[in-house]
Each structure stands twice: as C-alpha cells, then as structure tokens.
Amino acid sequence: MSNIISKSGRVIEDPPLARFLFSDTRFAWFWTIIRVLIGLSWLDAASHKLSSPAWMETGEALKGFWMGALAIPDGGKSKIAFDWYRQFLQGMVDNGSYVWFAKLIAIGELMIGIGLIVGAFVGIAAFFGALMNWNFIMAGSASTNGLLLVGAIVLILAWKIAGYYGADFFLLRYIGTPWRGHKVDEVKEPIATGQVASPGQA
Secondary structure, three states: OOOEEOOOOOEEOOOHHHHHHHHOHHHHHHHHHHHHHHHHHHHHHHHHHHOOHHHHOOOHHHHHHHHHHHOOOOOOOOOOOOHHHHHHHHHHHHOOOHHHHHHHHHHHHHHHHHHHHHOOOHHHHHHHHHHHHHHHHHOOOOOOHHHHHHHHHHHHHOHHHHOOOOOHHHHHHHHOOOOOOOOHHHOOOOOOOOOOOOOOOO
16 A cells, blocks of 8 residues: 555555555565455366367357346346346347357466466456455355455555565566665665764765
C-alpha cells in the first residue's frame, strides 16, 4: 500500500500495522504461503479443464454451467441476482461465445496459478484471479470462490512483498519498485553551497 497525496500536498501515511502487513519484507513469508496455496488451487482447477474436450474443443462444459446459472426452476429463484449479468450471460450463450471463452478460462486459470506459485507479477495475477472468482460468484457458484476472492484481494494489497520470495524480487527491481533505491539510513542530505558543516553533521 502506497501513501496517498491529497490535493493540498499533504501525505497521509499508512497505519503502522498496514505498513507491516503489506510493505514490510519481514512479513513476506506469510504472503508466500498464501499465494502458493491459492496458486495450487488454480492449477488444480486448470488441470481438469485443459485435459477435457468439453472445455478445450466444444466449450460444452462452460455452456452447461451458463445454462444452469440462467435456468429458473418452477416456483424457485434464479441463481443470478442481477438482471444485467443475466443478460450478459444470455448474450454470450446466444452468440456461441462459450466455445472460445472456455479455452480462455482454462488457460487463464493455468497462468494465474503459475504466476502466483512462482511469484511473478503477483498483484496482476491476483487481480485476474479475483475477477474470475467474482464472475463465478455472480453466476451463482459459491464453492470456494468466496474464500479465494478474499485471498486474491489481500494479495493485491500486499503486491509489493507477496512475491519477495519469488520472481517478483527480480522482476520488480528492474521495473523500479519497490526494492530499488537506498535505505533510509544511507541517504544523506547534500550540503548547500557555502554552508559549513557543524561537528557531527554528515
């Protein structure tokens, strides 16, 4: 979590607890465990889809899932709570989009899992994981999606250190955040021209 600069130019600092949880590398080990566990869940979900023709060829598996979400039982209530989302899914079914979208889901789950496990661009991987969980929940599928969504959100908040013990340690250093630079106690203020340094002044 980065500091917020208001219009007046004042800096609103994060609470100490938030800095420790989401920015302090001493807590990176915890987020490593969380991201690996969530990543393994995504890999497990992807493995079943990638080997299934119903996902990778015809898309019938996704069509069946969407049709089940759209169905309204007699005297019952729809699984989808929002009409705009129902119309979105109905349009996807009518256009036959399940054929290519099923492949996108399967490959997306694989990429999310790999990204989280190896710690590469954890914040981005967690965002797309959260987006996928949100869509499953919107379609009426609870399962473990709620828990995975919460896990993805906290990984997004901890993006700076969640991949510290992973590929992000190297990737983000080349991008320039968050570990590139000097430590606070190593930064020295330059002495202005004509200013005489007093004893003990660096």
